[in-house]
Amino acid sequence: MRETESAAEARPYHHGDLRRALIDAARRILETKGPAALSLRAVAREAGVSPAAPYHHFKDKGELLDAVADEGWRILNEAMKAAGENAPSPRAAMPSLGVAYVCFAREHPALYRVMYKRSRDKEALPEHLHEGEDSAYCRTRDTLIAAGADPSDPVGLELATIAAWCAAHGLAEIGGFQQFAHLKEALGGEEAFFRGVFEHMGVFARGLND
Amino acid sequence: MRETESAAEARPYHHGDLRRALIDAARRILETKGPAALSLRAVAREAGVSPAAPYHHFKDKGELLDAVADEGWRILNEAMKAAGENAPSPRAAMPSLGVAYVCFAREHPALYRVMYKRSRDKEALPEHLHEGEDSAYCRTRDTLIAAGADPSDPVGLELATIAAWCAAHGLAEIGGFQQFAHLKEALGGEEAFFRGVFEHMGVFARGLND
DNA sequence: AACTGAATCTGGACGCCGTAAAGATACATC
DNA sequence: GATGTATCTTTACGGCGTCCAGATTCAGTT
CATH class of the missing domain: 1.10.357.10 (Tetracycline Repressor, domain 2)
Known part of the structure; x- marks a missing residue:
């Protein structure tokens, strides 16, 4: 239903390489906020993706x-x-x-x-x-x-x-x-x-x- | 309202030395279930006390x-x-x-x-x-x-x-x-x-x- | 080009967590 | 015996990891 993906947002439904993006997001969080802030949900958030998405690339x-x-x-x-x-x-x-x-x-x-x-x-x-x-x-x-x-x-x-x-x-x-x-x-x-x-x-x- | 505290349970409302009991409970959990299982709630549970009780003895x-x-x-x-x-x-x-x-x-x-x-x-x-x-x-x-x-x-x-x-x-x-x-x-x-x-x-x- | 199955992502739910606020209960002191 | 204080419970909130059902897209066949 996303008819006008003209804008710069343009997040496609499929990410492309979400696995890579998740690892990068995790490292970014680690460096900026420390290990205590490294939750799966925070990583997903940082990668711009739903909390359950990582489960298609990592068992847990x-x-x-x-x-x-x-x-x-x-x-x-x-x-x-x-x-x-x-x-x-x-x-x-x-x-x-x-x-x-x-x-x-x-x-x-x-x-x-x-x-x-x-x-x-x-x-x-x-x-x-x-x-x-x-x-x-x-x-x-x-x-x-x-x-x-x-x-x-x-x-x-x-x-x-x-x-x-x-x-x-x-x-x-x-x-x-x-x-x-x-x-x-x-x-x-x-x-x-x-x-x-x-x-x-x-x-x-x-x-x-x- | 606890009129008949005759039974062997007999947990008084005030614990006596809950601080001590909490530390012991924590160590018991540590030895039996490991550090991953050491939640504040689990410690309170092990000590037979409500989840908020520890906050009267420890800041967090x-x-x-x-x-x-x-x-x-x-x-x-x-x-x-x-x-x-x-x-x-x-x-x-x-x-x-x-x-x-x-x-x-x-x-x-x-x-x-x-x-x-x-x-x-x-x-x-x-x-x-x-x-x-x-x-x-x-x-x-x-x-x-x-x-x-x-x-x-x-x-x-x-x-x-x-x-x-x-x-x-x-x-x-x-x-x-x-x-x-x-x-x-x-x-x-x-x-x-x-x-x-x-x-x-x-x-x-x-x-x-x- | 349309159909189909598989891969990927979302939304919502569950039970657990740490913590805070408000009320109930027991103790201590007068 | 009354009153204040310390202790404990109940309830609640938001965040967490994880699962499930459904939506969306991709890849391959015809």
């Missing part, structure tokens, strides 16, 4: 969040790839990877929260994190080898990679707390603070081991 | 969660205190602290999630974590000193303490993922896996530093 809200999270992991992957390749030396690659990880999390805090919320709900990281040379996990492992880890001890190598991941994730979640504002100021910025924590991971590790 | 849902989280931090504090005091030597105290931290998180995953969800929402850890000799943060710092950290470098000491906290929190959140089930099996249990990750934090740290 969780599946939409999975799609959003997946983009987050992809972006993180690329940030770490760039950090690893741009490192001045293989030696310097490891801290660069860590800082890139934490900076991604601090630059996209809402997205990062969605990524880990979904992972915790499923009690598993996305599979593709561990697959392929370019995956963040494998890059971390290979960088550890390049930095001197023993490649002939697969279990130890995996444990060290997990340790690195734990340190980065922990710092990503904790680094934003107000309690550490004075340190960021004293060290001259957030990134310097992150680097400082990573550098002092050795003090902690020595306290653990010998 | 967040304040109730804060109270629950606070109990969590207290329990964690005690677990770490016990771990620190029962350590066979000052040297062994550090890994014991870490394992105690992670084990607490894995034994009370829902509670742990509430604790950090509230902290992230407020972008700050609870203040009392940093106050007093018995606080978890100070205990970690002092244990680091006992394990050989330089006490005359306050910034470095703080960074190392944060590093330790990051490692523990990261492992607490990541350690439950299915991807690592094979490692737990290979190493003979979850606690051994945790210990293994902590021990290999040094490999990661060496990769970072020299």
Whole structure:
């Protein structure tokens, strides 16, 4: 019955690529209003579509969040790839990877929260994190080898990679707390603070081991 | 109008200590049904009280969660205190602290999630974590000193303490993922896996530093 | 070009949620 | 015993995730 779709509104009944539009709308909401405002209805509203429309593209809200999270992991992957390749030396690659990880999390805090919320709900990281040379996990492992880890001890190598991941994730979640504002100021910025924590991971590790 | 409160039900109109009962009910729900089921209404239901009753004891849902989280931090504090005091030597105290931290998180995953969800929402850890000799943060710092950290470098000491906290929190959140089930099996249990990750934090740290 | 079936979107409904306001009930103090 | 205050209930509102029936459009056949 919409006879005069002459005006600029011109929303056709079929959207074209609503799935894509929904993911974009979700990311827009995440960045502007934060994770608490990310309701399925709000996403549909933002995309200019009825509250039930998303159900033709996602089984439920969780599946939409999975799609959003997946983009987050992809972006993180690329940030770490760039950090690893741009490192001045293989030696310097490891801290660069860590800082890139934490900076991604601090630059996209809402997205990062969605990524880990979904992972915790499923009690598993996305599979593709561990697959392929370019995956963040494998890059971390290979960088550890390049930095001197023993490649002939697969279990130890995996444990060290997990340790690195734990340190980065922990710092990503904790680094934003107000309690550490004075340190960021004293060290001259957030990134310097992150680097400082990573550098002092050795003090902690020595306290653990010998 | 309740003329015959003879029966065993006998719920008086005034509860007595509803605040306490609500916190307990919340923790019961957390342990049995998980964080997703923790609605204010469900808590009120579990405590046998109307949906609006909690508002006489907590400003909103967040304040109730804060109270629950606070109990969590207290329990964690005690677990770490016990771990620190029962350590066979000052040297062994550090890994014991870490394992105690992670084990607490894995034994009370829902509670742990509430604790950090509230902290992230407020972008700050609870203040009392940093106050007093018995606080978890100070205990970690002092244990680091006992394990050989330089006490005359306050910034470095703080960074190392944060590093330790990051490692523990990261492992607490990541350690439950299915991807690592094979490692737990290979190493003979979850606690051994945790210990293994902590021990290999040094490999990661060496990769970072020299 | 008209018909048909499948894909997509709307509108409305259900039960749950957090929260607020107004009224009922019990306690405390005088 | 009366009165004020703290506590609890009832009712209500808007928002949420999700389902269902119907409207609309698209794609393929003839």
